Amino acid sequence: MSMRNVVPNEVWLKCVKPTALDTYCLTSDFHSKIGGIVTSFSLSRAVWAEDRRCFSDTHRHPTSSKSLFAMEPSDVCQAYYRLGTDYALKCRRKSKLLGFLSALLGAMLVVFSLLLLFNVLRPTTGQCWWPTPGSRCFWPLGRPHQLVLISMDGFRHDYLELVRSRLGADSLPNFARLEAEGVRANRSINAFPTITMPNHHTLVTGLYPQDSGVVGNEVFDKRFPNKVFSMGDQKSLNEAPWLDGWPEPIWVTLQRKGGLAGSLLWPLTDNFVNGDLPFQQVSQFTTLDGSVRYPYTKRVKDLLWWLDNPRYRIDLVLAYFDEPDETGHAYGPESKEVAEVIVELDKVLGQLLDGLEARDLRDKVDIILTADHGMTWITRDRVIVIDDLLDPADYSTTEFSSVGLIYPKPGMEQSVYRKLRDAHPHLNVYWLSETPFSLHFNHSNSRMPPIVLIPDPLWHLTHKANDSIPTGNHGYSPEFSEMNPFLIASGPSFRRNEVVAQVHAVDIYTLMCGLLQIRPNPHNGSFERIAENLLKPDVAQRLLHFEHWPAWFVQLALELEFLWLLMALALLSLMVATLGILLHMQRKFSRLASNSEDHCDDKEAMA
Incomplete structure (x- = not known):
């Protein structure tokens, strides 16, 4: 130069x-x-x-x-x-590097996309890729323990003490064993009316009967004229979706969230509810012809098999035992026959506990043992005969014993009410809206009766004076202590060897939801109230904190149940965006290098 x-x-x-x-x-x-x-x-x-x-x-x-x-x-x-x-060479080197990175990221993107697609479409039972019954995708607090809810129908809150006073302190070793390994509530405040079907539905919905849609053992619904749905009539319960449109029970929610539920004779699990049935099921009508058809020992074996099934992990078992209710109705609550039945139930409980230990499940299963109601004596000299006061043609009833649900014929409401209002000193007559608030039985809907009869405790309603009456009965206000059942909770989540005064039946639903890590539907219970009484402090604190998670995260974690998929899609989107940027930069540097080289080639040709 x-x-x-x-x-x-x-x-x-x-x-x-x-x-x-x-x-x-x-x-x-x-x-x-x-x-x-x-x-x-x-x-x-x-x-x-x-x-x-x-x-x-x-x-x-x-x-x-x-x-x-x-x-x-x-x-x-x-x-x-x-x-x-020289500039062109630098651009070319950058272009090649970006091309290599783009190819590598593209290959990773293809593999990741195929894995994601395969995991979404692949049917699976042992692993969780998509929320289906038995395949839950996200456990925010780790996989929960299996849960067993056992109801012993008509088990009054003081039966254990009555039997021990009659037969000796060591007469119920397995109940004592469960108490020592868990926490006992001296009584459970159940729902009115204190009868079987409404209270079993309260346990699995957390709702009082006025809100759950199950107001008695027999239910009349204005949407189904001339039809009564009865606990003792399988056809009436199964031929129509009469629970659709009402709040769903916990087993439906659990299976919709990816868990599995089993029903062992539990009321109202035979028919589809919102299009679903329990994954494992023994119909409540199995024992209509006598318990010999399905003995207690067989029931416990089936329950243990469900819990220990190597292929399908049952998260929740609802188990129903029809005693001591039947014996209490026949012989009275403090009879020796009831004591003998409770001794038999103690053996059944021992079979369950031994079976769990033999399968190494005792520290992996939470047990809640409770009942729907208690029992009291009924005598012939405390009977209120309603047909002496009313023309039977003027009304119809569903429940009519220790509580009366009255449906007057159209146009007869005022007449029926006036005739009953002051008819008997031990009969309380209410318009539905005037029913005492403490009973939580005053909401108007298609299933609630216009008039409610509540006799004083120990008094009984009959249609005719010579109608047969049971020796023991229930249905009265839960404020009458003999209507209250008991509760024992035992397992890795519960306190040990402790006693609390009382719990509320409407709280059991939200307790189970917390233990199973599912978001409860609207309910009448209080998780804080029951968690502090029954759960170990660390478990209660963790679940209470979980209850107060932000609503948006609860929506992702507990309702959508595929937070993992959203995270995968976010990562996939990031990879696609990164690949696009790399390709754009590669094209830019390639163009710069090409333009620079072409210009130099032109000048050399001119020279």
Whole structure:
């Protein structure tokens, strides 16, 4: 490169590349020369020039006053060619690196997408990829313990003490064993009316009968004229979806969230509820012809098999035993026959506990043992005969013993109410809306009766004076203590060897939801109230904290049940965006390199 002369002002030489973005000016901003050779120079941006060559003329910069060297135009262009070639090599190296990264990320993206698609579509029972019954995808607090809810029908809160006082302190070793390994509530405040079907539904919905849709053992619904749904009539319960549209029980929610439930004779689990049935089921009507058809020992074996099934893990078992209710009705609550039945139930409980220990499940299963109601004595001298007061043609009833649910014929409401209001000193007559608030039985819906009869405790309703009456009965207000059942909770989540005064039956539902990590539906219970009484402090604290999680996270974690999928899709989107950026940058550097090389090739050809 030869130096021609020194000029007092800047010489402005243009070398223009094919695009305006990549156009540069080589200026004579020289810092030194050695033997007439330029040792340093600078490149700066330039405006677009129409011609694509180095100007042969020199142009004086209008604002510069520097004394700079000027080069022959051919020398300037040769220097630019060399710089352009080096720049092209750098761009080409960057383009190749970005191409490699793009190919690697693209391969990872394909593999990840195929795995995601395979895991979503693949039917599976042992692993969780998509929320289906038996396949839950996200356990925010770790996989919960299995849960067994056992109801012994008609087991009054003080039966254990009555039997021990009659037969000895050691007469019920397995109940004592369960108490020592868990926590006992001296009584459970159940729901009105204190009868079987409503209270079993309260246990699995957390709702009082006025809200659950199950107001008695027999239910009349205005939406189904001339139809009575009866606990003792399988056809009436199963031929119509009479629970659809009402709050769903816990077993439906659990299975919708990816868990599995089993029903062992539990009331109201034979028919589809919101399109679902328990995964494992023994119909409540199995024992209508006598318990010989399904003995207690067989029931316990089936329950243990469900819990220990190696293929399908049952998360919740609802188990129903029809005693001591039947014996209490026949012989009275404090009879020796009831004591003998409770001793038999103690053996059944021992079979269950021994079976759990033999299968190494005792520390993996939570047990809640309770009942639906208690029992009291009924005598012939405390009977209220309603047909002496009313014409039977003026009304119909569903429940009619220790509580009366009265449905007057159209237009007869006022007449029926007036005739009953002051008819008997031990009979309390209410319009539905006037029923005492403490009973939680005053909401109006298609199943609630217009008139409610509540006799005083120990008094009994009959249609005729010579109607048969049971020796023992229930149904009265839960404020009458003999209507209250008991509760014992035992397992890894519960306190040990403790006694609390009472719990509320409506709280058991939300307790089970907490233990199973499912979001409860609207209910009448209080999780805080029962958790602090029954659960170990650390378990209670963890679940109470879980109860107060932000609503948006609960929605993701507990309702959508595929937080993992959302996270995977977010990662997939990030990978796609990154791949797009890499490809764009690769094309840019490739274009820069190509343009620079083409320009140099053109100049060499001209030379």
